Structures are given as structure tokens and as C-alpha cells.
Amino acid sequence: MFSLVCLLLASWAAAADVTVHMLDVGQGDSILLRTPAGKTVLIDAGDRGAGMLEKLRAHGVDHLDLVVATHPHADHIGEMQKVIEALPPRVYVDSGQTHPTKVYASLLSALEGNPAIQYRTATPGMVFNLDDGAKLELLWPNPKGLLTGTRSDLNSNSVVTRLTHGDDCFLFTGDAEEPTEAALLEAGVGQCDVLKVAHHGSRHSSGVAFLAAVKPSVALVSAGAGNRYSHPGVETLARLDAVGATVYRTDQDGEVTVVSSGKGLRVLTERARPAPQTEVPNAQAAVAVATAGEAHAPEGSAEPEAAACAFPGSSRSEVFHGAGCRTAAKISEANQMCYESREAALKAGKRSAGCCHP
Numbered sequence: 001m002f003s004l005v006c007l008l009l010a011s012w013a014a015a016a017d018v019t020v021h022m023l024d025v026g027q028g029d030s031i032l033l034r035t036p037a038g039k040t041v042l043i044d045a046g047d048r049g050a051g052m053l054e055k056l057r058a059h060g061v062d063h064l065d066l067v068v069a070t071h072p073h074a075d076h077i078g079e080m081q082k083v084i085e086a087l088p089p090r091v092y093v094d095s096g097q098t099h100p101t102k103v104y105a106s107l108l109s110a111l112e113g114n115p116a117i118q119y120r121t122a123t124p125g126m127v128f129n130l131d132d133g134a135k136l137e138l139l140w141p142n143p144k145g146l147l148t149g150t151r152s153d154l155n156s157n158s159v160v161t162r163l164t165h166g167d168d169c170f171l172f173t174g175d176a177e178e179p180t181e182a183a184l185l186e187a188g189v190g191q192c193d194v195l196k197v198a199h200h201g202s203r204h205s206s207g208v209a210f211l212a213a214v215k216p217s218v219a220l221v222s223a224g225a226g227n228r229y230s231h232p233g234v235e236t237l238a239r240l241d242a243v244g245a246t247v248y249r250t251d252q253d254g255e256v257t258v259v260s261s262g263k264g265l266r267v268l269t270e271r272a273r274p275a276p277q278t279e280v281p282n283a284q285a286a287v288a289v290a291t292a293g294e295a296h297a298p299e300g301s302a303e304p305e306a307a308a309c310a311f312p313g314s315s316r317s318e319v320f321h322g323a324g325c326r327t328a329a330k331i332s333e334a335n336q337m338c339y340e341s342r343e344a345a346l347k348a349g350k351r352s353a354g355c356c357h358p
């Protein structure tokens with residue numbers, strides 16, 4: 001059963017939800033998008049043995065409107081051939097880069113063998129209009145100026161897409177690395193609520209300047225438990241923490257689902273989350289944790305005692321809370337701040353937290 005994390009407490013209509021699933025495919029990537037009218041988009045398809053068809057069928061997927069392969073490494077296209085043969089998409093998009101592997105060659109043969117699939121090379125400015133105003137924009141790579149001589153040209157030329165739905169924004173980065181981020185910054189990439197962290201949280205991605213521009217409140221990391229690369233890297237996690245992003249990881253949380261109403265987000269995790277080791281509120285959204293369908297704290301955790309401070313805050317967050325707020329109770333002692341009144345907190349430059357509206 002999924003545990004529930006509420007972000008940006010706001011009114012939303014279930015009929016207009018866009019749902020983004022970060023599927024748990026181990027040390028690989030796969031993102032499934034579902035729209036209100038039933039349009040279905042798949043970004044990457046995990047490595048061989050990921051069980052993609054079973055995962056898609058478990059979500060009731062019976063067709064694919066659009067498939068995006070960010071780049072031809074096996075941990076992103078390992079099961080793509082199975083997917084497109086069982087569920088041929090109307091449109092298939094990739095970076096246009098080739099790779100001398102059997103996995104890529106077999107996938108290419110499957111695409112060429114089905115003329116009903118429209119193949120397109122990703123180009124900045126390409127837009128796929130979904131429904132309820134949602135759209136998927138392609139930001140990178142630029143076929144006229146592919147990055148070369150990088151640590152990994154295939155990674156650096158990953159297809160980067162941005163999903164917008166009302167006021168909500170998602171940025172999907174494949175295995176993009178620092179040169180990609182520099183190109184995106186030059187192109188004017190802006191703030192986005194949800195970041196699919198590039199390259200499984202590798203230290204070669206998610207640089208300080210890039211995160212400062214995107215300012216994600218939610219960071220999604222797809223990584224396998226105990227993977228040999230030590231993903232996500234401690235440096236990356238530190239940089240995400242520094243910008244106030246709440247990190248969700250498939251190796252710890254299982255499948256992670258972000259539901260967008262166009263006016264706010266909800267996050268659901270397959271596995272219940274332990275009490276946070278570090279404070280989670282941030283400038284974009286204050287996070288309150290509860291078990292799915294319940295208003296109290298997760299089973300096995302204690303109810304927080306009433307806070308002694310009337311309006312608690314944190315030196316690492318731009319929000320302040322009301323006394324007794326569960327999120328405020330998780331602020332580490334080293335970061336605790338206290339305001340005698342709401343006016344004092346506002347005067348100090350803080351703003352009201354969305355989880356408790358003090």
C-alpha cells in the first residue's frame with residue numbers, strides 16, 4: 001500500500017489529475033505519465049529483466065501514445081523492444097544517437113519493422129500537447145550542436161523533457177551530465193517543481209548552478225538498492241538538500257508517484273517512509289507525512305508533543321510553522337528557530353508553511 005505525502009495543500013479535482021510514476025526498475029530509469037483523458041507516455045524502459053510489461057499492465061496500461069528513449073544505454077532501453085512490440089506507440093522519440101550493442105540493434109530493428117510507429121529525432125522546441133492543458137516539451141539535445149568530447153557523449157546528449165500542467169512543472173533529465181546542464185542554463189531553463197534527478201543521482205550531474213536555477217521542491221532518484229556505483233552520490237544528495245528539495249528514491253521508497261492537479265502536487269510512495277533524518281520543509285512546499293487515508297502519523301511513530309515555541313522555523317527553510325505542526329517537530333535541533341509571533345516571523349523574511357497555514 002502506498003504511503004502518502006501531501007505537498008502544496010490545495011484544492012484539486014481527481015478528474016483533472018496528471019499522474020507521474022517513477023517505476024521501480026532497479027538500477028535503471030522508467031517514467032510513466034498518465035493524463036486525465038487516458039493518454040499514456042513512457043520515458044525509458046529500464047534494463048533487461050526489469051519486468052516492464054508486468055509493471056505497465058499493473059497500472060492498467062493497454063496502449064502507449066508516446067515513447068521517449070532518453071539515450072541508448074541498456075539501463076534505459078533494456079526492455080524497450082518488448083514494450084514497443086507489445087504496445088506499439090503512435091510516436092517514438094529518441095536522441096538520434098546510435099550505440100554498437102545488441103540491445104540497441106534489436107530495438108532499432110523492431111522500430112523499423114513497424115511502419116505504424118512514427119519515429120522522430122528529439123529537437124528543442126518540439127511539443128506534444130496532451131490534455132487538460134498538459135504538454136511535454138523537448139529541451140535537449142540539439143541535433144545541430146550535439147555535445148562531443150564529454151565524459152559520456154551518450155549521457156550528455158540525453159533527451160531532456162519538461163512536463164507542464166497548470167502551475168505544476170516536471171523536468172525529466174535522463175542521464176544528462178554537467179555539460180548538458182550548462183547548455184540548458186544557457187538556453188534559459190527555469191524553475192521546476194519536480195526534478196527527475198539525472199543519472200541516478202551521479203555526482204557528475206545536478207550541479208550547484210543548475211539546481212539554483214531549477215529550484216526543485218521534489219527530487220526523484222531512480223537507483224537500485226546496493227548498486228555498485230553507490231548511486232545516489234553523497235555529493236548530489238548534499239546539493240539537493242542545500243536547495244531544499246525533498247528526495248524520493250526507488251531504492252528506499254519503491255515506486256514513487258507524483259499526482260499533479262495543475263494547482264499543487266501529491267506524492268505517494270510504495271513503501272512507508274521512516275522518520276526523516278534531516279529536516280524536509282523548503283521554500284516551495286512544506287511536507288507533512290501521513291499514512292494513506294489516515295490523518296495521524298504513520299503506524300509505529302509517536303505523535304509529536306506540542307511545541308514550546310509559538311511559531312517554529314528553521315535556519316534552512318523560508319517557511320515558519322504553527323505550534324504542534326508535525327513537520328516542525330522534525331526540524332533538527334541545530335537548525336531550530338523560534339518566533340514569538342506571526343508578525344515576527346514575517347518580518348524575519350519567513351512565509352507561512354502550506355502544511356499548517358499558521
